[in-house]
Amino acid sequence: xxxxxxxxKNITKTFPGVRALDNVNFSVKRGEIHCxxxxxxAGKSTLMKVLSGVYGYGSYEGDIVYNGEVQQFKGIADSxxxxxxxxxxxLALIPELSVYENIFFGHEIIKGRSIDWNETISRSSDVLKKxxxxxxPSTKVKNFGVGKQQLIEIAKALSKDVKLLILDxxxxxxxxxxxxxxxxxxxxxxxxxxxxxxxSHKLKEVIEIADTITVLRxxxxxxxxxxxxxxxxxxxxxxxxxGREISNIYPERENKNIGDVIFEIKDWTAYDPKKGRxxxxxxxxxxxxxxxxxxxxxxxxxxxxxxxxxxGNTPGYKITSGELVLDGKTLSIKSPKGAIKEGIAYVxxxxxxxGLVLIQDVKYNNTIANLESLTKGLVINQNEEIKxxxxxxxxINIKTPSIEQKxxxxxxxxxxxxxxxxxxxVSPKILILDxxxRGIDVGAKFEIYTLMxxxxxxxxxIIMISSELSEVLGMSDRLxxxxxxxxxxxxxxxxxxxxxxxxxxxxxx
Amino acid sequence: MAEINETAVEEKVSLGKELKTLAxxxxxxxxxxxxxxxxxxxxxxxxxxxxISAGNISNLFNQxxxxxxxxxxxxxxxxxxxxxLSVGYVAGFSGAIAAILLTNxxxxxxxxxxxxxxIGLCVGLYQxxxxxxxxxxxxxxxxxxxxxxxxxxxxxxxxxxxIVIKNDAFNALNNGFIPDINIxxxxxxxxxxxxxxxxxxxxxTQIKARRNKEKYNFKVVSLPIFxxxxxxxxxxxxxxxxxxxxxxxxxxxxxxxxxxxxxxxxMLNNTRLGRYIYGIGGNDQxxxxxxxxxxxxxxxxxxxxxxxxxxxxxxxxxxLQSATPTAGAAFEMDAIASSYIGxxxxxGGVGKVTNTIIGTLVIMSLTNGMNLMGVxxxxxxxxxxxxxxxxxxxxxxxxxxx
Numbered sequence: 001x002x003x004x005x006x007x008x009k010n011i012t013k014t015f016p017g018v019r020a021l022d023n024v025n026f027s028v029k030r031g032e033i034h035c036x037x038x039x040x041x042a043g044k045s046t047l048m049k050v051l052s053g054v055y056g057y058g059s060y061e062g063d064i065v066y067n068g069e070v071q072q073f074k075g076i077a078d079s080x081x082x083x084x085x086x087x088x089x090x091l092a093l094i095p096e097l098s099v100y101e102n103i104f105f106g107h108e109i110i111k112g113r114s115i116d117w118n119e120t121i122s123r124s125s126d127v128l129k130k131x132x133x134x135x136x137p138s139t140k141v142k143n144f145g146v147g148k149q150q151l152i153e154i155a156k157a158l159s160k161d162v163k164l165l166i167l168d169x170x171x172x173x174x175x176x177x178x179x180x181x182x183x184x185x186x187x188x189x190x191x192x193x194x195x196x197x198x199x200s201h202k203l204k205e206v207i208e209i210a211d212t213i214t215v216l217r218x219x220x221x222x223x224x225x226x227x228x229x230x231x232x233x234x235x236x237x238x239x240x241x242x243g244r245e246i247s248n249i250y251p252e253r254e255n256k257n258i259g260d261v262i263f264e265i266k267d268w269t270a271y272d273p274k275k276g277r278x279x280x281x282x283x284x285x286x287x288x289x290x291x292x293x294x295x296x297x298x299x300x301x302x303x304x305x306x307x308x309x310x311x312g313n314t315p316g317y318k319i320t321s322g323e324l325v326l327d328g329k330t331l332s333i334k335s336p337k338g339a340i341k342e343g344i345a346y347v348x349x350x351x352x353x354x355g356l357v358l359i360q361d362v363k364y365n366n367t368i369a370n371l372e373s374l375t376k377g378l379v380i381n382q383n384e385e386i387k388x389x390x391x392x393x394x395x396i397n398i399k400t401p402s403i404e405q406k407x408x409x410x411x412x413x414x415x416x417x418x419x420x421x422x423x424x425x426v427s428p429k430i431l432i433l434d435x436x437x438r439g440i441d442v443g444a445k446f447e448i449y450t451l452m453x454x455x456x457x458x459x460x461x462i463i464m465i466s467s468e469l470s471e472v473l474g475m476s477d478r479l480x481x482x483x484x485x486x487x488x489x490x491x492x493x494x495x496x497x498x499x500x501x502x503x504x505x506x507x508x509x
Numbered sequence: 510m511a512e513i514n515e516t517a518v519e520e521k522v523s524l525g526k527e528l529k530t531l532a533x534x535x536x537x538x539x540x541x542x543x544x545x546x547x548x549x550x551x552x553x554x555x556x557x558x559x560x561i562s563a564g565n566i567s568n569l570f571n572q573x574x575x576x577x578x579x580x581x582x583x584x585x586x587x588x589x590x591x592x593x594l595s596v597g598y599v600a601g602f603s604g605a606i607a608a609i610l611l612t613n614x615x616x617x618x619x620x621x622x623x624x625x626x627x628i629g630l631c632v633g634l635y636q637x638x639x640x641x642x643x644x645x646x647x648x649x650x651x652x653x654x655x656x657x658x659x660x661x662x663x664x665x666x667x668x669x670x671x672i673v674i675k676n677d678a679f680n681a682l683n684n685g686f687i688p689d690i691n692i693x694x695x696x697x698x699x700x701x702x703x704x705x706x707x708x709x710x711x712x713x714t715q716i717k718a719r720r721n722k723e724k725y726n727f728k729v730v731s732l733p734i735f736x737x738x739x740x741x742x743x744x745x746x747x748x749x750x751x752x753x754x755x756x757x758x759x760x761x762x763x764x765x766x767x768x769x770x771x772x773x774x775x776m777l778n779n780t781r782l783g784r785y786i787y788g789i790g791g792n793d794q795x796x797x798x799x800x801x802x803x804x805x806x807x808x809x810x811x812x813x814x815x816x817x818x819x820x821x822x823x824x825x826x827x828x829l830q831s832a833t834p835t836a837g838a839a840f841e842m843d844a845i846a847s848s849y850i851g852x853x854x855x856x857g858g859v860g861k862v863t864n865t866i867i868g869t870l871v872i873m874s875l876t877n878g879m880n881l882m883g884v885x886x887x888x889x890x891x892x893x894x895x896x897x898x899x900x901x902x903x904x905x906x907x908x909x910x911x
Contacts, residue, residue, distance in 0.1 A: 314797055337800040346798060354794030359858050360787065368788055369799040371781045379779045383725045422799070 004065075005030045005164055005195045006051070011062035013050055020046045021060070022219045028164065028212075033186060033196045035206045038216035039241055039441035044199050047216070048166050052086045053079040066164075085157035086166040089439070091149050093156075095142035100124035102141050103156045127155040130192075131185050145300065147178030151185065158189075165189065166197045171205060172439050175299030175467055176502070183209050201441065203234045204470070215240040242443055250474030251446065253453045258477060259289030262461055263430050268322035270309045279305050279317065281486040287430060292452060292462045294476030296469065297505050302485040303465045304349060307432045311346035312336035326429065340369060343429035347419050349438060349465070351412075355419050358408035362400055363389035365407050365418050370426045392421040396451055413444025420451060431455065432463045437471060449475060469498050483507050527731055537852055537907050538864060541900075545871050552878030560878055563756035566749070571683055571828060573873035574762035575600065575821040577866055579840060580847035581773050582817035584865045585810040587848050588790040590857035591640065591647040593811070594841050595654030596818040599632050601837025602658045603822030605665040608672035608832035611679060618678045625819050632658075633815020640811065641804040659837075666834040673831045683828035686757040687764065697758035704750030708743045715739055762824060766866075769817070773862045782806065790858035846893065847872050850900040854908065871896065 006028040013021040021043045028034045036044050049055050051064060053073030064071045066082060073079045076086075093102050100117075103124045109116045124137040131151045141149060150170055157165055167186070171179040183205060186196055200206050206213060207227065215222040215237065222240045225232050238249075263286060270280040280302050287293045295303050309317050310324065312335040324331050326342055333339045339346070348355035356365050366389045367374060374381050374388075389403040398417045400410055407418055416436065423431060433452070437445045452475065456462055466472045472479055473496055481489045481504035489504035532539060552560040559565060579596050586593050607625045610616040616624075632654070639650045666672060674680060692698045715735075722729050729735070753759055777783035785806050788796040797803045821840065826832045851868030853860030872893060879889045 311798070335800075335802065336798050337802060340800040348795075348798060354792065354798055357788050357791035357795050357858070359791045364784070364788075368784065368796070368801075371784055375781055380781065380784065382779070383721055383727065386727055387725055 003029055005067060007063075007065040008047070008051065009063045009065065011047065011050055011060055011064075013046055013055060013060040020219050021050070023062075024216070024219070024221050026214060026221060027224075028195055028197060031190060031193055031195055032211040033190055033198060033209055034212045034214065035210035036197060036199045036214050036216065037201070037203070037206060037237060037241060038222075039443060042216040042241075042441075043219040044216055045168065046219075048086060048168065048197070048199065051079065052076055052084060052166065080160060083161060083163035084166070085160060085162035085164070087150075087153045087157060087168065087170065089169045089172055091146070091153055093141045093149055093152060096140060098138045098140055099128070099135065099152055100137040102152060103127060103137075103159050105156075107160060123159065124155070127158045128152075130158055130189070131155045132181075132188075145178075147174050147181070147299065150174065150178070150182060154185065154189075158194075162194060164195045164197065166199075168199045169201065169439065170198065171200065171202060176469065177298055177506075179205060201439070202468075203237050206237070207232055207234065213237065217241060217243060238442055241441075249442075249446065249449075250471075251450045251453055253457065255457055256290075256477075257457065257459075258291045259459075261286045262289045262327055263287040264325045265310070266323045266325070268306070268309070268324070269320045270305070270317040270322075271320050272305075272315070272317050274315075278320075279485050280309060281484075283322070283482075283485075283487055285480050285487060285490075287461045287463060289461055290456045290459055291477045292456055292464055292475055294472035294479030295463055295465045295482065296472045296479055296501050297482035299467065301482040301505065303482055304434055305485075306482070307346055307434055307463070307465060310339070311344055311432065312339040340426060340428070344432070345369075345423040345426055345428035345430070346432045347423055347434060347436060349434035351415050351419050356407050356415060359406060361406055362393065362398065362403040362410075362418055366392055366403070366421045366425060369422050373425075388425065389421075392425065396421060396424075397447060411440075411444075413440040413447070416440055416444070416448060417451075420448070424455070428460065430461050430463065432465070434465045435467065436464065437466070437468070469501060473498065473501070481505050524731060524733060527734065531730070531734070537904060540903065541850070541852065541864065541867050541871070544896075544900075545867055545874070548871060548874050548878065552874065552881065556878070556881045559881055561752070563752045565877070565881070566752055567686075567756055567760050569873060569877045570760050570763045570766075572877055573869055574683055574760075574766050575824040575828070576840070576843045576847060576873055577766045577869045578769060578817050578821045578824065579844035580851070580865045580869045581769055581862050582810075582814040583841075583844040584848045584851070584853055584860050584862050585773075585777075585786060586647075586814055587845070587853045588786055588857055588860045589807055589810055590790055590793075591807065591810065592845075593636070593647065593651045593654075593814050593818075595632075595636065595651040595658055596814060596821070596844060597837040597840030597842075598655055598658035598662055599629065599815065599818040599837070600822035600825060600840055601832075601835075602662040602665065603629055603819035604826030604836050605662055605672065605822075605832040607679070607823055608674050608826055609665060611674055611676045612672055618676055621679070622823060625823055626816050629815040629817070629819025629822075630812055631815070632818070633812035634808070636815070637808040637811030641808050655841075662837065663834055666832060671831050671833045674826060675830075679823075680827050680830045681761060682765070683760075683762045683824045684830070685761050687759050687761060689758055695755070697754040697756070700750055700754040700758040703759060704747055704754075707750075708746055711742055711746070712739055762828075765820075765824070769820075770862060770866055777862060782809070786810070787858060792858075843869075843872055846897045849904070850897060852904060855901060855905065868900075871900075 004027045008024065008026040011021050011024045024043065024047060026047065038044050050060050053075045056074045057072035064073070071082065094105065097105070100121050104120050109119045109123070111119070121137055128135065128137060131154050133148060133151050133155065135148070141152065144152070170182055174182060186198070186209065190196060210227050212224055212226055213232065214224045217240070266284055268280055268283040269278065272279045283306060297303050308315055309319065312333055313319065314336060324333065326344070331342055333342060352358060357368070363385055367385050371380060374385050386403065392398065393400065393403055396417050398421065399414050407415055410418065436448055452462055464472065464475060476493060478490065478492050479496055480487050481501055483505055488507045491500060549561065579600065583593065583596065603625050606628060607621055610621045610624065636650050636654055639645045640647045687699060689697050689699050719729050719735065777786065785796060785801045788799070788801060789803050789806055793803050822837070825836060847868035848860065848865050849855065849868070850871050851865035853865065875893055875896065876889060879892065
């Protein structure tokens with residue numbers, strides 16, 4: 001048998017009007033971890049969909065050679081039967097079913113005419129051990145966090161006797177701990193002979209884990225780098241990805257003009273009736289005018305909860321103590337509407353889930369949070385609205401054919417820009433950005449950082465929540481670290497280092 | 510010479526292209542118009558012209574009025590991804606209350622109608638609060654409402670059975686026509702006048718809107734298409750008006766529906782409330798985090814539905830000149846079908862009241878035409894059901910392809 005478990009040769013895939021893949025060659029060695037990187041829209045997902053049979057045989061040109069044979073997958077079932085398993089970024093588990101039901105969902109173990117539940121449970125325990133999950137397989141999936149759910153997905157793939165595992169941005173929504181753990185598991189699977197293709201935007205972990213890195217750009221293979229033979233650094237990869245050198249990932253701010261404290265919370269304590277416990281405990285923090293304040297912490301540390309509790313408290317926590325002071329006024333905010341009125345804005349981490357109305361167009365989403373300013377009497381001035389949306393489109397470079405395009409059709413980076421445009425139009429005093437660059441490509445990230453700098457230069461203050469350590473360190477003037485619902489430390493930009501932040505993030509009291 | 514030809518050809522090509530993109534974008538709407546026209550032609554032929562006679566068109570408007578009123582309210586509810594199953598019996602019950610107040614207690618019309626509408630508002634408030642504040646799903650809340658108001662309708666009419674209404678003013682609401690000043694014999698002059706005013710208004714507002722857009726340098730449809738569309742709309746208005754003018758003129762019911770339609774259309778397209786309704790239907794969490802009071806908007810939709818259900822009840826009892834214990838049965842079916850045929854998306858967030866009215870006309874033309882043909886009532890349900898499901902299936906497929 002050849003060295004390669006998979007060779008995709010001269011794959012070309014066209015959609016009406018677009019050549020998504022152009023003569024792509026992509027080979028995976030047996031038993032290696034092969035990372036696939038590239039900007040959004042470079043063709044990574046399309047390539048994986050061709051491989052897994054989502055785009056079936058006949059809809060593309062070129063050959064897929066798997067285990068030495070040319071394959072003609074007509075659908076996912078065909079590729080799965082040959083041992084190719086794919087795990088998507090959006091998890092495909094059913095929350096209300098148990099772990100074992102989920103693992104064998106779609107390929108249930110049948111004895112006679114009915115499902116053999118005992119065998120199902122016992123085999124589930126086996127595959128869960130392989131991913132080092134020590135959990136009761138009869139627990140409902142909804143009781144686990146994203147990190148564990150990700151592992152359950154992998155266990156599900158393993159239960160199908162997978163030989164080639166494809167992971168689409170597996171760590172995008174994981175914190176550093178869970179990511180670390182996941183990468184460890186992937187390495188262990190490699191030892192057991194499972195080859196792995198991993199798509200990721202996080203270049204640091206790519207370098208850490210990959211045996212080979214392939215870069216795609218504009219639907220073409222740019223290069224394949226053997227990490228075991230040559231030393232690769234992030235700058236090299238970025239250069240290939242964007243086709244130009246980005247000297248600094250984080251743009252410098254030209255005129256730092258940080259003023260007095262404008263926003264302060266004191267002893268902010270919140271109780272979550274749904275979870276039956278305190279989720280925020282005596283949080284103290286402040287933000288100055290024109291300052292970017294980072295908010296770091298592991299997943300579950302309470303950062304998003306803090307943001308939501310400040311922004312009108314939509315999850316319905318009980319604020320048991322604390323005070324919120326904005327511009328010298330102590331405020332009592334009851335709803336997002338109230339928060340917006342006082343000058344606080346929150347850009348959601350989940351832009352598709354609760355940030356944007358995807359079936360509406362760019363201009364609709366741009367203005368929805370501040371229609372008051374466009375309304376005269378009862379009537380919205382729709383011409384003015386078009387004008388404003390066009391201005392934002394130009395000024396922050398939203399790449400869309402027109403402002404009448406549905407937001408659901410835009411790329412992640414451009415959706416994020418629409419979210420920012422929406423809140424810029426509100427022109428708040430305090431802008432809370434929750435994971436502002438999650439799942440968007442390097443080029444768009446840079447634009448968003450530049451935009452953040454522009455906003456604080458104009459006098460806005462930003463609180464940035466991010467799971468990416470380097471981003472928080474690169475952008476913040478000052479940062480707070482949270483752990484278990486409380487602030488465990490405050491660092492200035494000069495003091496902060498990855499080690500110090502991590503030490504505070506895992507500190508518990 | 511050659512040059513002139515070239516530019517002419519170019520213009521033709523771009524016009525064709527524009528028409529094509531317009532057709533593609535509005536395929537769903539155009540399809541609905543075509544279906545309506547096809548239904549009208551079919552029944553006109555089968556009934557030997559009886560269907561498009563002035564008398565029958567008036568009759569069709571009168572028949573369709575209560576469904577149209579319900580369907581307008583239902584459109585809001587469905588855009589918000591809610592449902593209201595109780596509207597039929599709320600209408601029936603409201604009609605019975607009106608009849609009792611008018612006939613048994615001798616109340617005047619100007620007191621009866623507001624009181625009945627307030628009762629509808631209270632029903633909407635009660636159901637809306639259950640949905641938004643207590644958190645009972647709308648399907649369950651309004652299913653319970655169906656039980657309750659069906660029961661209350663029975664209780665209200667239990668003593669006398671059918672309650673006959675003898676108030677002429679009340680009965681004119683859904684049987685009468687707008688008054689005329691006799692200038693031309695045989696032609697309802699005021700109706701013609703209203704038609705001309707309506708055409709002028711349409712042309713005036715459209716030109717103004719176009720000018721306004723041009724002032725901002727926005728793209729507008731090319732002039733030939735603009736003119737043809739305006740001409741078409743004007744012709745349709747004038748044809749209907751002419752037909753009606755040869756009979757007794759415009760029925761009051763059409764005036765009532767038109768006023769409600771214009772108000773709701775304005776609300777959905779030009780006010781914040783309208784924006785919020787679409788936003789909540791598209792993504793309620795995003796709407797809430799954009800500062801929208803989601804609960805109050807949904808509460809508003811249920812309240813509006815309650816009032817409109819009562820109004821539908823008033824119209825229906827006015828038409829029958831009585832309240833019966835069975836009034837209201839299956840009204841919600843026609844209302845929901847009208848909205849969906851009119852292009853409200855089954856997944857919410859999309860829909861127009863103006864198209865809902867077309868949906869109502871489709872459903873009620875089917876009813877009216879099949880009645881003329883003498884088709885059995887149960888068979889009518891089968892036919893309407895088939896048209897309904899075809900429309901929604903077409904809708905779902907075109908949306909998927911977009």
